[in-house]
Amino acid sequence: MKCRKVQIASRQIALRRKEFDILALLAEHPGWVYTKEQIYQSIWCEEVPVDVDNAVTCQMKQLRKKLGENPKGTPYIENVWGVGYKFSHGMNERSGTG
Structure with a gap:
């Protein structure tokens, strides 16, 4: 069974179904x-x-x-102007397109 919970540090985040699904898509x-x-x-x-x-x-x-915000002090989900959105966990990331 999949666990549909989000926790940042020790803080539990309550998300609606679509919010969770979007986060899972981007974080993948x-x-x-x-x-x-x-x-x-x-x-x-x-x-x-x-x-x-x-x-x-x-x-x-x-x-x-x-x-x-993530550990870098930026939003976990960043707006890429004129294109869309990406997930940023605050670590060094590879760029790409989804």
């Missing part, structure tokens, strides 16, 4: 940049289409707020 390949469309297709795959930009942006805003 730290440093890879995912477009909003890629995130939407992976997370909302069987649901009725909605405004992709708004759906992903709202989830990201809440997720970033809940996670806070």
Whole structure:
């Protein structure tokens, strides 16, 4: 059985289903940049289409707020201007695309 819990240091983070799914997608390949469309297709795959930009942006805003900053003092989920989002755990990461 998969454990759907997020803990940073000793702090338990309560995430909604889609927030957790987005975090899991991004954290699977730290440093890879995912477009909003890629995130939407992976997370909302069987649901009725909605405004992709708004759906992903709202989830990201809440997720970033809940996670806070990594050890480098930057957000765990970084916005890559004009492209999308990537997970940054604060360590040296390889760049790539998702």
